[in-house]
Amino acid sequence: MVTIVDVAKHAGVAPSTVSYVLTGKRPISAQTSVRVRESIQSLGYHPHAGARALASSRTNVLALVLPLREGVQLPVVMRFVTSVVSTAREQDMDVLLMTAAQGADGLRRVAGGAGADGFLLMDVGLDDERVQVVRELDRPAVLIGHPAAAAGLTCVDLDFEAAGARCVEHLAGLGHRSIGFLGAPGVVYARNTGYAQRTLAGFSTAAMRRGVVSTALPAEPRYDSVHAVVRTLLRELPQMSALVVHNEAVLGWVVECLRAEGRRVPDDVTLMAICPDELAERMRLTCVRLPADVLGRCAVELLVAKLNGQKTPALTLLPPELSSRTGRAFPSGIPGKLIP
Amino acid sequence: MVTIVDVAKHAGVAPSTVSYVLTGKRPISAQTSVRVRESIQSLGYHPHAGARALASSRTNVLALVLPLREGVQLPVVMRFVTSVVSTAREQDMDVLLMTAAQGADGLRRVAGGAGADGFLLMDVGLDDERVQVVRELDRPAVLIGHPAAAAGLTCVDLDFEAAGARCVEHLAGLGHRSIGFLGAPGVVYARNTGYAQRTLAGFSTAAMRRGVVSTALPAEPRYDSVHAVVRTLLRELPQMSALVVHNEAVLGWVVECLRAEGRRVPDDVTLMAICPDELAERMRLTCVRLPADVLGRCAVELLVAKLNGQKTPALTLLPPELSSRTGRAFPSGIPGKLIP
């Protein structure tokens, strides 16, 4: 193995000088710097991560804790993960993968054993148990999603409440007076999942404010469930002229179910979704974007800022963006491949 | 931070004794062992990963390299990943996440910098560039999927050729004489992806051997593409009584497209798939299982064996398993949530 001492000898300098060239923590003359870099190149030197961590108490690793449980939207998770990995590399960090199943002990082990400098917790619920653990850990953490009380934490999330409201504003602006809402599976609401409840709250409040008639129902990821929900919506809202879908998995079925009930999209019912833009693009649907990649980048950057001792806001909410599309929706389509 | 010296003092022993209790590399008397463990507990000691790596030149980390590109089956990847993480933890290892995008330099950096003890490369193609890199790296690696020449490597894969053949055997056994094959998107075949080509080869060879008429076509993940492929298949094979689908993303559409062409499933056409069992279960379809979790476990165990200096077979092929289901298929259904 090539060590920093080998490089130092090869370049005719002290090991500490090589270290300073690499870290930039002290000024090194341009010529020395060049010479050292050449030695590094020609010897194929790579600093030993463990030794570095030991000496500097910085691992340059961030731990990403994924929730791999029922109801997670795989395409969203994957976009998020790739975004996290590539942003982390830009900051010269690596990513340690953990699952929520590893639990509090896992977090304590990694934090205590200097396995990572900080944590990224995905899909945090309203009353998430992990929040308590994070608070007592001495490592910085960034949460994606946010609990009811975000004080003292650092959370990033799409402003789902605004997203729900945005849908109503958009549709009301087009003249719709009776709007349905087809939401996530029941279990997601029962689990006290922040994003689902907030979206619904934003939707309902905005509907009330605009004097729009509305009804909201959860839908399971089965064709018959979706069909039943659509039928119920049409019964409750006979004048329903628009439908907001906040459930990626069943988006493709909704068009068919509406059609099966004699409503054409968009002629009879205007459909819009809260989902990743690629999915909406494929379905040719207007949507409020679910910006997983922006969230990932944002989360890593906040974590790095915290690692550098900067103060970060307790809650960063990304404003919802509307992505407009006109024309005829596809008859169906849940893409299984969202990663380009 | 609690160090091994603190634990040693608390337990009234030498630091080395604590180390031996933890690693089991030398015999320690039962009573001493108990006393040390109690001290570890009460002090909340976690060994410093970097220090350990430095002293022992073992990181207890495995690097998982994921291909996050077009055409990957997200649910399969996710099941694989969770399986890898949990199996790794059983072996007291952590998982470093890398993407194929980090390329050869990324591998060299992590290997050279002692960031991981070994590598797990997922979705290896027939003529994968990464194979060369792995060969010149001094760290052990396990490949999921296998290149044309596996000599000198350690590969794990489902026996896709046997899987393709198995479908034909099953259907021919039921009396079918004319069988269609609806495959992955064209780009997957063009990319020289091993599993797709092998499945097709196994299918075709078996069809020939059994004297079954067959036609195979790729399908893009769009409804209209699937519809077109189904129409073409029915034109080429007017007597087609069975269809094998090796394309998770469009499985849900196939039933509808067949119906749109006047064929009922399973009355007129027997449908079967090569896909994860959960998906087939949801669709109520017979399938040859895609055992992502078994692959993940197997890959980690092989890697650990290599790390311990054991010899491993160049190629481990999992035999395909048939999962039989009878009855009526669902009219549609691409589940967005495969993680239970």
Place this chain on the structure above:
DNA sequence: GTTCATATTCGAAGCGCTTCGATTCCCCTT
């Protein structure tokens, strides 16, 4: 009581890197 194997445990030397006073060198000022 002494000796010798056996079973445990100790102690010190590093692993490769960062860090921080100390040192050198050079140029500018008085």
Place this chain on the structure above:
DNA sequence: AAGGGGAATCGAAGCGCTTCGAATATGAAC
């Protein structure tokens, strides 16, 4: 010409752990 002030570099200590030869304790054997 002597002194002072920076800029660049050096040298050594130490991060927390493993490892290996050495030391100690415990019994058994004589």
